[in-house]
Amino acid sequence: MEAGLVKAPIEVYRFDPTHDRAPRYDRFELELAPHTPVLTALLKIRADSDPSLTMRYSCRSSICGSCAMVINSKSRLACQTPIGPELERHGRIVIDPMRNMPVLRDLVVEMGGFWGNYRKLEPHLIDNPERPMPEGRPSSMSPEEVERFKETPRCIACGACYSACPAVEHDAAFPGPMSLAKLYRFVVDPRDGGQRERLLKIQPGGLWLCLRCHLCTEACPKDVRPSERIRDLKEMAIALQGATEHGSKHAVAFKENIRERGVLNEFKLVRQTYNPIEMLGQVPQGLKIRRKKPEITQTPKPIEGLAEVEKLYEILDDEPEATK
Ligand code: FES
Incomplete structure (x- = not known):
């Protein structure tokens, strides 16, 4: 083995619903540098061993959010996860598709539910007569107003939080951590005229299904801290309406x-x-x-x-x- 390389046993979830009766794991043995991202390892497997291996990716730089998957039981970005620490901790790398979403093939999941929940929350500015939009464009914001968003603008909608969330698994009515973090972003936006309606609409069921386990915050590759924003939304909802749910x-x-x-x-x-x-x-x-x-x-x-x-x-x- 070349100096600086390590042996990397990798087990990859495989399932093609058009041919396979049940999922299986294919095992590959690679020699790679410890800093190699899991995504690069998968691309090597596809190039050298199995061209049918299916996954999503694009930027390879933790920007597009396409490559979220479950690596050694944790939802994360494959392009942001080096193999070295995984091998040190687990002795192997087991790769699964994201949870809480149906598998289309191998590591690719159907994200319609994830995006559908987001769309239901009307993720766009609603006219605010107190902050009219000059020439149809949102008015500018002061630095203090921008601060209110906290970390939410960093979200790349990769779905790792949704995959990690036990509330999503338990109840399909729960919109999921990303949608609620994005909702928070609109609720605190002073240019938005729908804050009150947004909070009232999300109150029945949706908001309170969060279990406060913080697994979404642990999974988020951009440190958006969705569980903290869900907590803020709960406080705002109680302040607006009292304890009614x-x-x-x-x-x-x-x-x-x-x-x-x-x-x-x-x-x-x-x-x-x-x-x-x-x-x-x-x-x-x-x-x-x-x-x-x-x-x-x-x-x-x-x-x-x-x-x-x-x-x-x-x-x-x-x-x-x-x-x-
Ligand atoms: S490939 Fe774009 S975030 Fe990983």
Whole structure:
């Protein structure tokens, strides 16, 4: 083996729905420099071993967002992921197509659902009479106004966050992290006249299905931090409308619940989130939890150091909303 090269065992997901009954993994053994991106390794496989290997890519520079795939169980850009650290950590590289999207062939997925969710959020400026568009073009913005976008303009719509999101997997009604990060971008845009309607429209279900797992933020190759922008949208929605949804009622009740005793009162939380009829639907879940954790009581004792918890709440109460 040439100096500076490493052995790279690579297993690639293969599936051609026109021929294959089931997916399989093809294994290739390459010798590559550790800094070689996974995408380059795939292109080498295609050039030297199997011209039928199918994938998307374009810029090879982490700009176009085409090459998102699952590499050793994590959604990321193949052109931005060097093989060296993957081999050190896992001893091999296993490559799958993105999750939460149907596979068209090999590593190429159908992204219609991803883009459809985005289109539903009307990703364009809506006329704002207070900021009319001169000659049909959006008015300019001050640097302070641009700051409000935070990292959202960096998004390249690669789909890695959507692929990593368990809420998307669980419920097709969830628009996905990218769409919500982009929605945030319009909600804080002072040139947009639809902020209120956007928040009201996204409230029923959509926003509150986020599980706050932060896997989208971990997956994002551009550090857009979608989970933080979803949190901001939730705060804005509560500020606009109060706690009217199960999700928002649960969030507000959770915060107050912990403040009271420093520990969650699960029974009270359910009462604060659901009305009496809805609570009946929670009984099976409640019994399940009771079986698992019989120590749960209706009146948990306040924890020691409750004063410290209160101090934390006071600090948070003084923080500006979007930084909590
Ligand atoms: S090929 Fe463009 S982002 Fe990877």
